[in-house]
Amino acid sequence: MNQTTVSAPPLAAGPSRARGKWRRYFWGYAFVLPSVAIFLLFLWMPIVKGIVYSFYHVDFVKGNSYVGLDNYKYVFKDPDVWTAIKNTLYYVGLCIVIGFWVPIVFAIAISELKRFQGFARVAAYLPYVVPVVVLYGLWRWLYDPVGPFNATLSWLGITPINFMTDTRWSMISIVIMETWQQFGSALLIYLAAIMSIPRDWYEAAEIDGAGVWSRIWHIALPSIRNQIALLFMLQLIGTSQGFQSQFAMLDGGPNNTTLTYALYIVRNAFNNFNYGVASALGVLMFLVLGILALIQHRISNRGGNAA
Template identity: 70%
Template sequence: MEQTTAVPISKPKPQTQRPGKYKRYMWGFIFLLPAIVIFTLFLWLPIFKGVLNSFYNVDFVKGDTFIGFDNYKTIFGDRYVMTAVRNTLYYMGLALVIGFWVPIVFALAISEMRRFQGFARVAAYLPYVVPFVVLYGVWRWLYDPVGPINSVLKAIGIGQINFMVDRAWSMASIVIMETWQSFGSAMLIYLAAILAVPRDWYEAAEIDGAGIWQRIRYITLPAIRNQILLLLMLQLIATSQGFQTQYAMLDGGPNNATLTYALLIVRYAFVRQDYGVASALGVLMFFGLSILAIIQYRINNRGGVQS
């Protein structure tokens, strides 16, 4: 009988325990900790406190009193709230009609320049660095009934326009001023996107006989559509919170023509000192802006709308 020898079974070597996930990323968490603390103290805690205050009658002397949804009832019973909402939507629409296309046009024009392109970039961006105090003073002078703009209008036979007094012109005047001041930053973003388009595409289009308008329509604009959509959402979010210029230039006038939603919150908080209603207004605004922020995040995360 054939004798078999038993082969010794080797015991598996004990696996070395892998370091834990939190231990491996410990230094990352340590470096993130200051930012987390700052965001918590100056962003999330005020948001939580604002939501809480919206259910209270805030009184710094006698103490806060819980009143439930009375602050929200006050909002829906205030006729100025709907005025502020309409003005804000009107302001957002004017900013799109008047100002949104300006940086796109300037970026396209500068990208087609063969000389002095660097000078044009600097000149277009310079208004963005003008301090707001100087900006408001200069444009008040420009809009004055005897200022340069009205002098030119009278010279060409149009007549005087009361930019700061006429309800029909007050909000448009603000949008024109803000467009001049801020289009340079968006223009640089568009210009960077245009310059990133492969030059081979333009050369092939020129060989096929495409003119400048065909190149812009079929190459440039489709190539930067993601940036256009992203900056559109950013502008909607920014203009929905507009109040600084309306407050500094006209204080919501004339006759509440420039009273925006954010400016109404400021009035409730610091003029009427009704922090409960101001907090309730802020909560409603927070939820509205959260929807726009989610849309912006999805667009940015997906790299824009796919064709």
């Protein structure tokens, strides 16, 4: 009776295979390693140190002292924190009500143009490339008590508005400025989604007697719903970190009406030198934005699967 003998594989096959794979990908890892090191050094290390500092009274001269949860207790008792939260929520709400629908409306309008569509795209995107220094100077002049806006209101017989000093108008003025500057980038995303809609759908709708509004409501808007949901979450995340315009235009004034949460963090850190409290504020913001980022990630995945 013949027996077949099966020889065992060499013991060195596994390690040699691993060494061969390592040699194959060595240069890829070598090129990626600097980027990973920079990412960890300049992004994640500050995040970790911020979490650690939130439990300390930070003093770069006498040294840090552990205070436990005192910084967080101070944050929840500080009335200015709640003012900043209220202003931030108001700012986010204004950006959604005033600015969120502007790129959608312009994208649909441009997609319906029969002529000069390329010119309209460029004209809508141009404000986005304006440097912020020029932007703030331009809008300070437009909002000036004797500037073009108030001159136009006076010509129409309307009482001029103190856009920068009136507490009712200060935040609205910032949102209008940011909407004018930033809607162009979102417009291109919406326009690309609309232009990818098969033209057969529009032709079939026209044959059935559908007008412009019917095509927009039943074809264009449902087709870009994933982009709308995604950019809505991105706008929530972006506007909840509002800082630059409020700081550059009004520095949180007048009367703290434009004092946002991110601006209050900067004030605690670099005006009051209270780095522990600023770190605690940053950690709380990090947690909230982390939750929003997870929601945005799920929406993005859902949109990709739907596509």
